[in-house]
Amino acid sequence: MPEQDPAKRVKNFNEVALGYSLEQAIEEAKRCLQCKNPTCQQGCPVEVDCKQFIYFVAKGDIESAYKTIQETNSLPAVCGRVCPQENQCEGHCKLKPTGQPIAIGRLERFVADSYYAKHPCDALSGTSSCPVIDSNLKVAAIGSGPSSLTFAGYLASRGIKVTIFEALHEPGGVLTYGIPEFRLPKKIVHTELEALKAQGVEIKTNYVIGATLDINDLFAQGYKAIFIGVGAGLPKFLGLEGENLIGVYSANEYLTRVNLMRAYKFPEFDTPLPEGNNVVVIGGGNVAMDAARTALRLGAKNVYIVYRRTQKEMPARLEELHHALEEGVQLKVLSSPVAFKGDEDGRLSSLVIQKMKLGEPDESGRRRPIPIDGEIEEIKTDLAIIAVGTRSNPLLLQATPNLKLNKWGYVEVNPETGETNIPNVFAGGDIVTGSATVVLAMGAGRKAAKEVYKRLKENIK
Amino acid sequence: MGFKIVKKRELIPNRVSELTIYAPDIASKARPGNFVILRIFPKGERIPLTIADKSPAEGTITIVYLVVGKTTAHLETFQVGDEILDVCGPLGKPTRIEKKGEVVCVGGGTGIAAMHHIAKGHAQVGNKVISVIGARSKDLLLFEEELSKFSHKVLVATDDGSKGKKGLVTQVLEDYLKSHEVKEVVAVGPVPMMKAVSELTKKYSVPTTVSLNSIMVDGIGMCGACRVSVGGRIRFACVEGPEFDAHEVDFDELMLRLRSYVKQEQISYNHFCECHGKEKN
Numbered sequence: 070m071p072e073q074d075p076a077k078r079v080k081n082f083n084e085v086a087l088g089y090s091l092e093q094a095i096e097e098a099k100r101c102l103q104c105k106n107p108t109c110q111q112g113c114p115v116e117v118d119c120k121q122f123i124y125f126v127a128k129g130d131i132e133s134a135y136k137t138i139q140e141t142n143s144l145p146a147v148c149g150r151v152c153p154q155e156n157q158c159e160g161h162c163k164l165k166p167t168g169q170p171i172a173i174g175r176l177e178r179f180v181a182d183s184y185y186a187k188h189p190c191d192a193l194s195g196t197s198s199c200p201v202i203d204s205n206l207k208v209a210a211i212g213s214g215p216s217s218l219t220f221a222g223y224l225a226s227r228g229i230k231v232t233i234f235e236a237l238h239e240p241g242g243v244l245t246y247g248i249p250e251f252r253l254p255k256k257i258v259h260t261e262l263e264a265l266k267a268q269g270v271e272i273k274t275n276y277v278i279g280a281t282l283d284i285n286d287l288f289a290q291g292y293k294a295i296f297i298g299v300g301a302g303l304p305k306f307l308g309l310e311g312e313n314l315i316g317v318y319s320a321n322e323y324l325t326r327v328n329l330m331r332a333y334k335f336p337e338f339d340t341p342l343p344e345g346n347n348v349v350v351i352g353g354g355n356v357a358m359d360a361a362r363t364a365l366r367l368g369a370k371n372v373y374i375v376y377r378r379t380q381k382e383m384p385a386r387l388e389e390l391h392h393a394l395e396e397g398v399q400l401k402v403l404s405s406p407v408a409f410k411g412d413e414d415g416r417l418s419s420l421v422i423q424k425m426k427l428g429e430p431d432e433s434g435r436r437r438p439i440p441i442d443g444e445i446e447e448i449k450t451d452l453a454i455i456a457v458g459t460r461s462n463p464l465l466l467q468a469t470p471n472l473k474l475n476k477w478g479y480v481e482v483n484p485e486t487g488e489t490n491i492p493n494v495f496a497g498g499d500i501v502t503g504s505a506t507v508v509l510a511m512g513a514g515r516k517a518a519k520e521v522y523k524r525l526k527e528n529i530k
Numbered sequence: 531m532g533f534k535i536v537k538k539r540e541l542i543p544n545r546v547s548e549l550t551i552y553a554p555d556i557a558s559k560a561r562p563g564n565f566v567i568l569r570i571f572p573k574g575e576r577i578p579l580t581i582a583d584k585s586p587a588e589g590t591i592t593i594v595y596l597v598v599g600k601t602t603a604h605l606e607t608f609q610v611g612d613e614i615l616d617v618c619g620p621l622g623k624p625t626r627i628e629k630k631g632e633v634v635c636v637g638g639g640t641g642i643a644a645m646h647h648i649a650k651g652h653a654q655v656g657n658k659v660i661s662v663i664g665a666r667s668k669d670l671l672l673f674e675e676e677l678s679k680f681s682h683k684v685l686v687a688t689d690d691g692s693k694g695k696k697g698l699v700t701q702v703l704e705d706y707l708k709s710h711e712v713k714e715v716v717a718v719g720p721v722p723m724m725k726a727v728s729e730l731t732k733k734y735s736v737p738t739t740v741s742l743n744s745i746m747v748d749g750i751g752m753c754g755a756c757r758v759s760v761g762g763r764i765r766f767a768c769v770e771g772p773e774f775d776a777h778e779v780d781f782d783e784l785m786l787r788l789r790s791y792v793k794q795e796q797i798s799y800n801h802f803c804e805c806h807g808k809e810k811n
């Protein structure tokens with residue numbers, strides 16, 4: 070797929086992957102074997118009928134391709150861009166062993182983009198606005214990330230009135246505050262949100278559930294069912310010396326300042342931008358890649374990714390790692406941070422790291438990194454970004470003490486329905502699984518929506 | 531749909547104002563110690579301000595702010611009838627208020643407004659409230675009248691001696707602690723003041739609560755900008771605070787972290803002044 074040249078793109082926030090032309094898409098689709106027993110679909114958490122939609126693309130029938138995807142996936146333009154396809158649909162494609170699986174994600178993105186270009190109001194529903202069946206049959210979703218958006222889309226397209234309550238001033242969850250513009254243009258998220266609104270979904274921002282209102286208030290206001298999709302946004306820190314120096318950030322803060330608050334346009338926008346010439350990012354997942362590539366675009370001279378294991382073990386999507394390296398991000402693998410050091414003003418000046426080697430495999434089967442005695446390195450840095458994962462945000466959970474949690478502090482649900490221990494309260498996405506993926510969060514939203522619809526239908530005479 | 535300003539009082543012209551804002555959902559839930567995050571226009575920053583008072587019946591909350599930089603200067607241009615784009619809350623853990631006897635509430639600067647809501651809460655459960663407030667001179671004193679409505683006593687300290695005792699609130703507080711059995715001290719104000727109060731009450735072994743004003747972004751526990759060290763552990767002021775046991779707080783670290791953006795804050799303020807034809811400070 071055509072991409073912006075690395076040298077150019079590190080100077081802008083425009084999307085890196087440019088997308089297929091119609092000819093390119095058809096050519097790629099034609100490579101599909103149209104297998105008798107296709108395996109691609111099994112790899113997809115929301116079971117997109119890949120074989121069928123690719124068949125339509127090969128014929129140039131984008132509308133039918135779109136309708137096929139849309140049956141199970143309400144955010145195809147997003148998934149086509151951010152799914153870890155190498156472990157999912159493409160990882161299961163029969164052509165995988167050849168090293169050239171069908172580029173299912175890219176085709177999906179192409180279909181969604183082309184379709185939206187023609188039918189901007191039709192993004193989520195497939196059926197343009199369906200009238201609300203009965204305004205007393207209303208449901209609420211808490212949080213506006215992919216799980217809640219999918220939950221809302223499914224029900225709204227079936228005539229149920231949905232209200233989404235979002236704590237921040239802009240909806241979209243991680244799609245808005247976390248994943249950067251150059252990977253997922255905000256315009257796409259915006260299109261999806263507008264489409265939802267066109268279907269009658271109401272989005273109330275600045276509502277922190279557990280503070281502004283709680284779950285009992287929502288039931289009292291007449292909502293028949295509630296979906297909790299609040300994500301797992303509480304950033305982990307490392308517990309190291311010097312971690313509160315000026316210049317040490319969580320990836321959430323760094324990305325929120327840049328993406329949600331548009332700090333990259335400071336001072337036109339008010340929120341100050343954390344500046345750094347020599348940036349270290351700690352972690353090896355998508356979040357670390359996003360932070361590192363953002364720092365490059367904001368003018369850093371050197372950006373290092375510090376990771377305990379080796380490149381092979383990094384959990385980031387392959388494409389992100391590849392793009393990061395192309396753009397000049399430097400890897401410091403087998404390196405574990407031990408302390409942050411600062412100057413007399415309390416500003417970060419260096420990161421001390423311990424060099425590691427790989428030992429015996431642990432329970433997860435991954436080889437455990439162990440320190441090499443005496444091999445300590447100090448990296449000069451003025452901006453450190455910690456991207457080592459998140460935990461469940463306690464705000465809503467503490468305000469809902471009867472909600473049952475598992476031992477990791479995430480919400481426990483019935484795996485068949487997504488229902489929590491509180492009747493008619495459902496949950497899904499990262500608040501149930503811990504940080505996972507967009508498409509899994511969507512799958513969970515869809516599962517809960519199906520159950521809610523089934524129950525509400527019994528009330529529809 | 532924004533949040534309408536229904537009343538504005540200039541407490542100290544061009545420096546401190548009080549706004550009453552229509553926000554019924556927040557008003558019905560707000561408790562002493564809570565704060566809101568507001569964003570006043572589409573390119574604005576999110577800033578935290580304490581809920582100084584509320585009227586659930588009228589659906590309003592009251593905030594009091596000191597003009598210190600870009601956002602507060604911009605807010606100062608807002609008038610009755612104008613709308614604030616985003617108001618989010620009530621955030622933070624409410625003050626732990628229980629009947630315990632005598633409580634001294636110390637306030638400095640706009641901290642007096644924040645302290646007011648807490649002091650009122652203590653008075654409502656039947657505690658004997660002594661309010662201690664301080665400022666540079668008597669024109670800069672806030673909320674004296676409001677506090678006297680429910681305080682057993684309001685003690686005043688001014689730097690120049692224009693009202694009450696000449697000196698710092700800590701001197702007034704020390705005199706009082708010497709001769710009274712105080713169950714708790716609450717202090718809200720500039721960090722150096724809270725630090726001084728904390729050192730003093732440690733000496734007298736009086737449990738002390740402070741309300742920390744670390745820099746915040748989301749205010750709901752998602753970013754960690756607001757982290758402070760309390761008892762040697764990282765705590766998020768927005769969801770675990772903003773009130774903490776004063777004797778455990780690392781005030782020096784907080785003071786450093788509040789200086790994170792001094793350079794950018796100046797740029798932002800100048801940018802605002804250029805656009806609004808204001809004189810730079």
Ligand SMILES: Cc1cc2nc3c(=O)[nH]c(=O)nc-3n(C[C@H](O)[C@H](O)[C@H](O)COP(=O)(O)OP(=O)(O)OC[C@H]3O[C@@H](n4cnc5c(N)ncnc54)[C@H](O)[C@@H]3O)c2cc1C
Pocket residue numbers: 150151152153211212213214215216217234235236237240241242243244247248276277278279298299300301302324355356359386462464465497498499500504505506507508510
């Ligand atoms: C930087 C980054 C990059 C990522 N990259 C990828 C990727 O490439 N591919 C991929 O598949 N996944 C990726 N992920 C993971 C993916 O984004 C998440 O798994 C997914 O967004 C989870 O969706 P969710 O619906 O559970 O909640 P979220 O997207 O986390 O949204 C939750 C929303 O709920 C709101 N909220 C929280 N508490 C409350 C409350 N009390 N009341 C009201 N609202 C509340 C929050 O403000 C937020 O908007 C990435 C994550 C990050 C942070």
Ligand SMILES: Cc1cc2nc3c(=O)[nH]c(=O)nc-3n(C[C@H](O)[C@H](O)[C@H](O)COP(=O)(O)OP(=O)(O)OC[C@H]3O[C@@H](n4cnc5c(N)ncnc54)[C@H](O)[C@@H]3O)c2cc1C
Pocket residue numbers: 565577578579580581594595596597598599600601602603640641643644742743744745746772788789792795796799
């Ligand atoms: C929980 C909480 C409650 C608060 N309640 C009040 C209140 O009731 N009334 C009030 O006037 N202020 C209050 N503050 C402080 C207020 O948030 C800041 O004054 C405001 O963010 C300044 O924004 P600005 O753009 O005008 O100034 P900036 O240009 O951002 O800052 C100017 C100077 O103010 C200081 N500052 C910046 N951010 C903060 C901050 N979060 N806290 C303290 N100082 C800061 C810095 O030292 C800086 O140099 C509270 C802060 C917190 C965290």
Ligand code: SF4
Pocket residue numbers: 112113114115116117119142148149152154157158159173174177508
């Ligand atoms: S939703 Fe994701 S996993 Fe499923 S087919 Fe699309 S890109 Fe592949």
Ligand code: SF4
Pocket residue numbers: 100101102103104107108109110119120123161162163164171173
């Ligand atoms: S497994 Fe691969 S080749 Fe076979 S139908 Fe699916 S996409 Fe086509």
Ligand code: FES
Pocket residue numbers: 745746747748749750751752753754755756757766767768769
């Ligand atoms: S302000 Fe973001 S976590 Fe407290």
